[in-house]
Amino acid sequence: MRNFINFQTDLLRAFVSVIDLGAYTKAGDALGRTQPAISLQIRRLEELVGAPVIKQVGRSLTLTSEGEMLLSYAREMLRLNDEAASYFNRSKIAGVLRIGLPNDYAVAFLQGVITEYTSQHPGISLEIHCGWSADILDRLRADELDLAVAMVNNERSQYLSRSWIERPIWAAAEAARFDLGTGVPLAAHPEGCAYRARMIQSLDAAQIRWRVAYTGSGIAGLQNAVVNGLGVSALTRYTMLPGMRVLDDSDGFPALAEIRVGLFYKHPRLSDAGIRLVNHIVARLDEAGVSGDPVRRPIELDRQ
Incomplete structure (x- = not known):
């Protein structure tokens, strides 16, 4: 007969609380337990895992490889547990x-x-x-x-908790045409923006000249700059507007990093x-x- 290992949600909650709050005592305060009680729960969890999940390096605590993997499962299990509890406790939200x-x-x-x-x-x-x-x-x-x-x-x-991949796309005004030999005008957020960095990296790798023709921190301003033909920009599929078109390798524009x-x-x-x-x-x-x-x-x- 198969022996099942059951991960109790109270142990997983203690583990996630230590990670999210950054300390055993803070986790204990949030859960109404003492620091030794939280430490005991972590040890019981490690017995179920069969390996340490948190290790101490100097004065810091670091997740082990098993702890990193467990954290992903623990978040999902607690999310589903709390979703079920919320369903059966239909108090006004x-x-x-x-x-x-x-x-x-x-x-x-x-x-x-x-x-x-x-x-x-x-x-x-x-x-x-x-x-x-x-x-x-x-x-x-x-x-x-x-x-x-x-x-x-x-x-x-x-x-x-969750992550997903976005592949930025080149966006330009429908009627806009660009001569890559003379350089590409860019509409971009200020330095430090991941989308701006990917545009520059992509064009530099393809040895295509560029210049920043518009810069602004708001997405609306960036969209308006593209629609009005001031420059091309890296957007997501959710921020494309009527009046824009996607540029790709057929237009001479290299793919953008995800x-x-x-x-x-x-x-x-x-x-x-x-x-x-x-x-x-x-x-x-x-x-x-x-x-x-x-x-x-x-x-x-x-x-x-």
Whole structure:
């Protein structure tokens, strides 16, 4: 007879809380337990895994390779557990949710998904904060946001729940024509933008001259610059507008490198309304065929 290993949700919740809150004592405070009790739960979880999931390096805590893998499963198992609990506890969902979105998503697919959710739950108020991904993640880390969508890079994957790939596309006005021999006018966000970097890298690799003809931090201004023929830009399929066309290799434009985008949140900090919103976003991503696996990177924590 097969021996089943059951991962208790209380152990997984303690594990995710330590990771998301950055310390054993903070996890204990959030869960109403002492630091030794949280440590015991982590040891019990490691017994089930059959290997350490967190190791101490100097004064810092680091996830082991097994811990990185477990974190992905744990987030998903807790999300489904809390979704089921929320379904059978049909109390009115209300409150304020603070959401961070990068500039390119502020008027696109995910804003529609989020506002759709609030229309179904009129007791929820939204505070949407738009900005650069690094700033958004800093605000999430400081508990100024409940959840965030941001670009994923190699260094900042803490709090990552889901990620998916976006392939930027070259966008130009329908009637615009460009002579690659004289240089490409670009409409771009300021330096530091992942889309701007990919345009420049792509053109430099193809030895195509370029110049920045328009720069601005807002997506609306960038879209207007493209529609009015001021320059070409890297957009997503969700931010293409009527009056634009896609440029590709037949136009002499090289492909742009992909961008990984992620959904970030601190599970122990989320209210029932926040958990339901996360489930709503994940469901819509699955329906759209854009959801994927989290990028697993080492995360350093402080033991407190």
